[in-house]
Amino acid sequence: MADTAVLPARRVGRETAAPPRRRRRGRLTPLLYVLPALIFYAAFVIVPWVHSLWISLWEWNGIGVATWAGLANYIEVFTDSALRSSLVHAFGFIVFYSVLPIGIGLVLAALVAATPWKAMPLIRTILFLPQILPLVAVGVIWKWIYSADGPLGLDSSWLGDFALAYPAVGLVGTWVSTGLCFLLLLSGIGKIEPSLYEAAKVEGCGPIREFWHVTVPGLRKEIAVAATVTIIAALASFDVVYVMTGGGPGYTTMVPGVQIYQLVFTAGRVGAACALATVLSLLTCAVMYGLNRLTRER
Template identity: 50%
Template sequence: MASRPPVVEGAPRSRERRVRGRSRWRGYVYVLPALAVYLVFAVLPALHTAYLSLFEWDGVTLGDWVGLDNYAEIFQDPILRRSVVNALVLVVFFSFVPIVLGLLSTGLLARHRRPGMGAYRFLFMLPQVVPLVAVGVTWRWLYGDDGVVNQALRAVGLDGAARAWLGDFDAALVAVGLVGTWVLSGLCMMLFLSGVQKVDPSLYEAARIDGAGPVREFTAVTLPHLRGELAVAMTVTTVAALASFDIVYVTTNGGPGEQTTVPGLLVYRLAFSEGKVGLAAALAVVLGCLILAIVYLINRLSRSES
């Protein structure tokens, strides 16, 4: 009678490990093209920018090594510090106000579904499909001495409130911020409306049976289901505020004085107008780190709440 071959207990496990290893490496192969593009067009330019920030360079001649002097100048120069403060102020108008308006609009639309909702959503999303340069040019005209804003104020008897909004030292930054509010409010509303679609309608019915009013229904049913969308909206709008350039460049170009100067605009000026590429690179690195820190904080808070 023929003897059976010895059974190796570890054979199935080793075969399973080989299969898993092949599957893992096959997944890396599929990701490799996208990873290569990301490394070439995102990671390497970021590292090169950080490298340039250690030099005093005009973009033409050989640069001189200065180490961290460019970063020290950023925190010592009042104009550079003011630009960061202005960007943080714009966060209020680009992020906080649009999110509040988006939540209010979502609360109204989620409770009462009426004909014409498609047109309503289209009007609010229109600023997202219009180039920001065109938005800046349009609002610069609206804010002019004889623009629609001043004409409306004079029509209701508020002639004293009319002014050159983009040329007023006290009102210019707020005027630019309101442009960002107009642009991003529709985006926030659409994000929140998409989040409302996943809420079970029976939850609204149960809340109404329990006697919940519009405010209680929104805070108890709608808002808890929008945590993910809130995190996305906060991330997108905050990055838009801190990295703002085109709207500010077209409307005020940083003026009057330095009242609306933001880091993105200063990076452009320093690199292409003043020939301070190293200082511009250092400011870009600081701005990037600030954005990453705020986005990380938003994600941490959203995860802890969920």
């Protein structure tokens, strides 16, 4: 009787000791699946970024002996008017690359969803076409359109005008980003419960009130995705600006991407270029963090 009373207790002790170990193994198992991607990301993103951060502390032309500069390159980023203006221009492009495309995409998506046209595939193709074109080709095409002998018949090229060059380049970003925002938002509208629109109609809401009180709140996640993609595109803009204006006239369209290129390959100032790139990456992370907090589900 004593033996039979002891054995079950021992079995119970072993059974209760096993689950914590299994739980620990269960927590580590998902990490094994992401480990290959994490190694790849660390090798090609994190390590180069840390190396760039180290180079930014030196004055180096990329070939000769480097000289210790400390924080001098970072001080120059915020005190030099040309470097500082490039950051300002990049943030200004958020209006053209993100705010306008999302606004236009919202309106177009709402109109198309409310009116099931037979030409829907053609409309989607036309709006999404800029996304599949190389940005270098986009820059070349719009540079010709804005030229004096282009199809618009302008008296002089807008890209050579100090007042018109910046908005002219920005509108090209709007043209490129609108198609992506339109498709994202149109797919999101299809996920909104039709009963919400029916309830809005019962309450006497018209099309505009339905748009603001049903469509826009229902597209919170899609708007967040579109804003994330387009804001990063605005801050990292290079191809279109480099092809169309090269940062000119003067510094009116200069952005960090073009400025970094010129610092490295024209001025031979790799340390200053890495400092500007580091500041830009940190500002981008800060903006993305704020956007994620703003669009988080409550």
